[in-house]
Amino acid sequence: MFVRIYLSGPMTGLPDYNYPAFNAEAARLRALGYTVENPAENALPANAPWHLCMRDAIRQMLTCDVVAFLPGWQVSRGANVEIELAGHLGMEVIQASGIVSPREGL
Known part of the structure; x- marks a missing residue:
């Protein structure tokens, strides 16, 4: 079971950088x-x-086991870089909304 998740998705050009x-x-x-x-x-x-x-995002991503992507990632240059790099590094890449159960042991 994975433990540490990096969120990937679109920011540039979106209201409030999609922070919400x-x-x-x-x-x-x-x-x-x-x-x-x-x-x-x-x-x-x-x-x-x-x-x-x-650079900062990739540093964060490299500390994780899984990259979970948000809607709209396909049109994000940064998210595409992150997801491609994660694949090359053997990291699991999944849709964030697909994570629906709690981590084991809680």
Whole structure:
């Protein structure tokens, strides 16, 4: 059973950088007992250059077992990079909404 989840999805060009969707999904997964890396919670300012945001996001992602994607990931350059990299690194990649049961042992 996986334990640490990285959230991937669209941010650039969306209202509030899509932070409400990221934060809601992170809260839902944490309530199920998962540890979640949420790029919407990183220390960089929201308007930081894309390449710096991606470096920070990939650093977060590499600490995880699973990449869970949010709706709209297909049109996100960053999410596509994250999901492709995760696949090359042998990480499990799944739809975030497909995670519906709590972590074992809770």
